[in-house]
Every structure is written in structure tokens, then in C-alpha cells.
Amino acid sequence: MLAPWQVGLAMRTMRRKISSAISISEVASLCRLSLCYFVRAFTNTVGIAPYAWFVQQRIVRAKRLLADTTLPLAQVALECGFSDQAHFTKAFSKAAGITPAKWRRQLYTC
Numbered sequence: 001m002l003a004p005w006q007v008g009l010a011m012r013t014m015r016r017k018i019s020s021a022i023s024i025s026e027v028a029s030l031c032r033l034s035l036c037y038f039v040r041a042f043t044n045t046v047g048i049a050p051y052a053w054f055v056q057q058r059i060v061r062a063k064r065l066l067a068d069t070t071l072p073l074a075q076v077a078l079e080c081g082f083s084d085q086a087h088f089t090k091a092f093s094k095a096a097g098i099t100p101a102k103w104r105r106q107l108y109t110c
Contacts (some may be wrong), residue, residue, distance in 0.1 A: 001044055002011060006031040006032075006033070007045055010026070010027050010050065013026075013027050015057060018054075018058055021081070022081075024039065056095065059096065061080050062079075063078055064098055065080070088100065
């Protein structure tokens with residue numbers, strides 16, 4: 001289990017890097033832990049692996065951008081740290097069960 005300060009630091013660090021690449025080993029180092037121990041402890045504490053949590057946060061941000069802006073999908077992808085629209089669509093679809101374009105359309109048809 002991680003100490004509360006470690007969970008907070010890890011989550012803050014990952015949220016700050018939401019639109020760029022993340023190094024989980026860098027986050028582990030900030031928490032003063034080895035990579036293997038950090039991944040295991042984060043997963044046991046939070047219930048999801050650190051990188052999966054990070055991607056989940058990117059999807060949360062993407063949903064906010066899709067709902068609150070008229071940015072094109074390619075721009076939303078970049079704002080959320082995905083390499084391109086295809087990568088974004090694949091990750092979003094896996095997490096939400098629907099493509100980002102369909103998700104956005106459903107917001108305005110209800």
C-alpha cells in the first residue's frame with residue numbers, strides 16, 4: 001500500500017502530464033520507490049495500475065473537451081496526450097464502448 005502522500009503525489013504528477021508522455025518510473029522515483037514496487041503498491045491502493053489510471057484520466061479529460069468545446073477530434077486527441085486521432089479513438093472506444101464522435105453526437109441528441 002502507498003502512503004497517502006505518495007498516492008497524492010503520483011496522481012498530481014500524472015494529471016500535470018495528462019497532455020504529454022508519462023514515465024511511470026519517474027513517478028515511482030518521485031515517490032521514492034522502485035518501479036516494480038510502485039506499480040504493485042499503486043494497483044493495490046487505487047485498484048487500477050498506474051498507467052491504466054493515467055489513460056482513464058485522459059479519457060475523462062477528453063469527455064470534458066468533447067462536451068464543452070467544438071474542438072475537432074484530432075485536436076481533442078492532441079490536447080489529451082494521444083499521438084493521433086486513431087490512437088485516441090481506439091483508447092476512447094475501449095474505455096467508453098463507443099467512438100468519441102458517436103459519444104459527442106449522443107450528447108446533443110438526448
